[in-house]
Amino acid sequence: MTSQSASAVLTEDMRKKLLQPDLISGSEMLLRSLLLEGVDTVFGYPGGAVLYIYDAMHGNKDFHHLLTRHEQGAIHAADGYARATGKVGVCIATSGPGATNLVTGIATAYMDSVPLVVITGNVPTSLIGTDAFQEADITGITMPITKHSYLVRDVSDLPRTIREAFHIASTGRKGPVLIDIPKDVSAAKAVFHYPEHVVIRGYNPTVSPNKLQIDRLLQAIEKAERPVILAGGGVVYSDAQQELIAFAEKTRVPVITTLLGLGGFPSGHELWVGMPGMHGNYASNNAIMECDLLISIGARFDDRVTMKLDGFAPKATIAHIDIDPAEIGKNVPTDIPCVGDIKAVLGVALANAKPARSAEWLKQIKAWNELHPFQYKDSETELKPQYVIEMISETTNGDAIITADVGQHQMWVAQFYKFKNARSLITSGGLGTMGHGFPAAMGAQVGCPDKLVVAITGDGGFQMCSQELAVCAIHNIPLKIAIINNQVLGMVRQWQKIIYKERYSHIDLGGSPDFVKLAEAYGVKGLRATNKAEARQAWQEALNTPGPVLIDFVVRKEENVYPMVTAGSSLSEMILGDAE
């Protein structure tokens, strides 16, 4: 890969040099500020309103700019970079269509609390509001999907704005922050002053927990006979996996991980129950329905987890640990609230934690898991998608970074890949954005050049951003793309089968390109597999190939994801499926 991390080279001397109070342009201020924030990689796409910024980048070797083939690719890549590394992802786009092409990616990051700083150009301040060429009110458009946003009208405000944006994006409940820079502001000059400290009067996230709240939680655990932890993406974002393991082991409370929580607690662990919700496992959903204490940790009671709210955890006292106080009581009334950073909360809680009386309960959960594990009927003639996921899981031993796009394959990844490590699953959970998986994998690979990154995607989702193959080819980004190709919009087909009485409407993806040839056209190695033997061979070849490889796994079209709880049903109403 030609893109290597550059942040390590920011020495104290360089820092001092960057901090010099020179008279420089807004564009140069932006680049200096990014370097001071430790940014080594930006994903972007130039255009009229950001030309001063791109001009300032000319010849700049201090950080890397990856030119994607669509702004959507740039923002999803920045998102994947941020999720994989824990750092703030940065992308740049021009005004108008460049900026609006970011909207889906900003909303994706917002729903999943991903720290991004999104820089857009805008028309010169004198033209703002005149419906000028390529003008869009991007701060207005993105207000509901950003943690905060800025329209910079004065160049001297720019360094402080960038400093604040990085602070807001990466602290508290993380999220995307947008900075809109009019063209004249990026051209204007002022004396560079980068503030050392950030003081924002209206922004003070509660990080340290309240001791009384933790005491109440610990008392409830001590009394509980059927407790369960529901661990979400917050555990991953807070880097609290070790604390969660220690806490679960000390309290003997079993752990259910949501889609974004996968990897936040190792799936092989004796206290791991599974994933809950619409396509969750039998044991997890039963455990939620039967538990007497449910401890949500960094999970926000999404409707794909709770299903019908009325019937959710009907016998349980609800405890909720979250950095965002607004999540507490938003969907599910909470008995024991606990606001704070999860790593900090669990750290404090660990000291005095005592075990629950959960021995019988753990046996019950184990029995449920043995009764109905995730399963499928394997086939020697047709390739089953679940087999492909299991194969990737076994060969990578949970050490790869997996991105899943959205749809059936995403749920099979969640069900059949054994996640051991935090930040090893990257997928659009909240917004369910098709097209996110592949460019996110690209970003993850750029951020983690030494890791094996596998983009597991569908033939539908892949085609929403397949143009980014060019970026993989030109930078030799060595990710492996596994297309689970069933030639239909599989999850839509499944809903049309089960809920819409097999009236299959506009789901046939016939007319898709030959993905092997498509890859080759971009200069990426392409392979195809239509049965188990070919699948194993192709996958091995992909692993042995140093650069990017695409594998078209042609799988059984009619396969469905089970268990399934249909929308509007309660978690106890699982369709277990017929293991087709």
Added chain:
Amino acid sequence: MLTKHTISILVNNQPGVLQRVAGLFGRRGFNIESITVGASEEPGLSRMVVVTVGDERTLEQISKQLYKLVDVIKVVDLSANPMVARELALIQVNAEPGQRPEILGVVETFRASIVDIGPNTLIVQAVGDSDKIDAIVELLKPYGIRELTRTGATAMIRGISK
């Protein structure tokens, strides 16, 4: 139980802050009965007063969601305390010379005032809580209201309860 709440929101006086606050109410499905904005006691900060209808849980969510906005400094549920709430209305009413004494009677009773006199109209200015404004509007209706404009409530907690 659905009740009326008057919420005071201290915000940074930044462009777009009204859009942020109003947009939050809109997209989360919170009700806005009225919203007023103006300067506060501190330069650079504005105060918004929002009258909303909702249950306790909704009110808690409104407050928590508002606090997530970086430009929001303080949120207070004024109606949880003894408070003073005032609204201003300008009412242009048909007033032929013969009817004016009658209308003036209404205006004096409500301690409102006449702020403009036209050949056959009057503009009545009324200040008070919403109920009082409703009442004067109701009494002026028979004369024919040509135009009516109301500000929505602005409010403050009474000194005795601070």
